[in-house]
Amino acid sequence: MNTRDAEAFLTFARAPHRGRVMPTKASAPPRTRSARETEAERRVRVRKIIARLEKAYPAATCALHHNSALELLVATILSAQSTDARVNMVTPALFAKYKTAQDFANADPQVLQQEIHSTGFFRSKTRSIIGMAQALVERHGGQVPDTMEELVQLPGVGRKTANVVLGCWFKKNEGVVVDTHVQRIATLLGLTKEKDPVKIERDLMALVPREKWTWFSNALIQHGRRVCIARRPKCEICVVNRLCPSSRV
Numbered sequence: 210m211n212t213r214d215a216e217a218f219l220t221f222a223r224a225p226h227r228g229r230v231m232p233t234k235a236s237a238p239p240r241t242r243s244a245r246e247t248e249a250e251r252r253v254r255v256r257k258i259i260a261r262l263e264k265a266y267p268a269a270t271c272a273l274h275h276n277s278a279l280e281l282l283v284a285t286i287l288s289a290q291s292t293d294a295r296v297n298m299v300t301p302a303l304f305a306k307y308k309t310a311q312d313f314a315n316a317d318p319q320v321l322q323q324e325i326h327s328t329g330f331f332r333s334k335t336r337s338i339i340g341m342a343q344a345l346v347e348r349h350g351g352q353v354p355d356t357m358e359e360l361v362q363l364p365g366v367g368r369k370t371a372n373v374v375l376g377c378w379f380k381k382n383e384g385v386v387v388d389t390h391v392q393r394i395a396t397l398l399g400l401t402k403e404k405d406p407v408k409i410e411r412d413l414m415a416l417v418p419r420e421k422w423t424w425f426s427n428a429l430i431q432h433g434r435r436v437c438i439a440r441r442p443k444c445e446i447c448v449v450n451r452l453c454p455s456s457r458v
């Protein structure tokens with residue numbers, strides 16, 4: 210880490226959590242990491258973070274209920290701006306009715322909108338699901354492809370959705386899923402200074418061993434739901450609080 214990077218890291222570590230409500234214990238200022246933390250030291254710290262998260266979340270996996278690549282693809286599209294719990298309430302009836310890509314491709318948009326209404330953004334999600342399914346039928350024989358290049362060509366499918374399907378269904382570590390939990394916690398842990406999900410993903414891919422990419426994002430998502438909650442992080446019970454520059458304990 211050069212001097213400029215070190216100064217920038219220290220500034221980040223000392224900065225108040227902009228826009229976030231953090232614990233306000235006056236006697237417990239934010240932990241700061243040394244400005245001299247080198248890239249090698251950072252990698253050691255990341256290894257320790259991973260080891261502790263592995264103990265806490267050994268089997269972290271996708272929380273969206275699914276029994277096929279198609280179901281996971283549809284559920285992931287539905288999860289945008291929604292919660293996995295909400296999506297899991299909607300998908301049982303949906304998947305009982307629409308069993309194949311052809312079924313979704315033939316769906317009546319007005320009916321599908323009603324069926325997914327509670328997940329929000331139902332009009333655009335309906336367009337994405339029907340468009341995606343039609344592309345699967347036309348280009349892939351109704352099957353979900355297993356490459357990043359082909360997946361991101363499908364309507365409504367971006368890199369994040371493709372990473373979910375590749376990692377959780379096809380067991381391919383092609384990237385790191387960067388959702389709001391991953392974005393927030395990676396920043397708090399000092400693993401990235403980027404705001405753009407693609408650049409955050411690049412930073413995490415450089416720090417985390419490839420075989421752990423899918424697990425790591427699922428672990429951070431679980432950590433974000435249980436402990437490092439956006440408006441009230443429970444630093445006092447966090448397994449990585451001794452390694453986190455944002456810890457308040």
Ligand code: SF4
Binds near residue numbers: 438442443448456
């Ligand atoms: S110590 Fe844990 S809970 Fe607190 S900010 Fe860091 S990662 Fe989040």
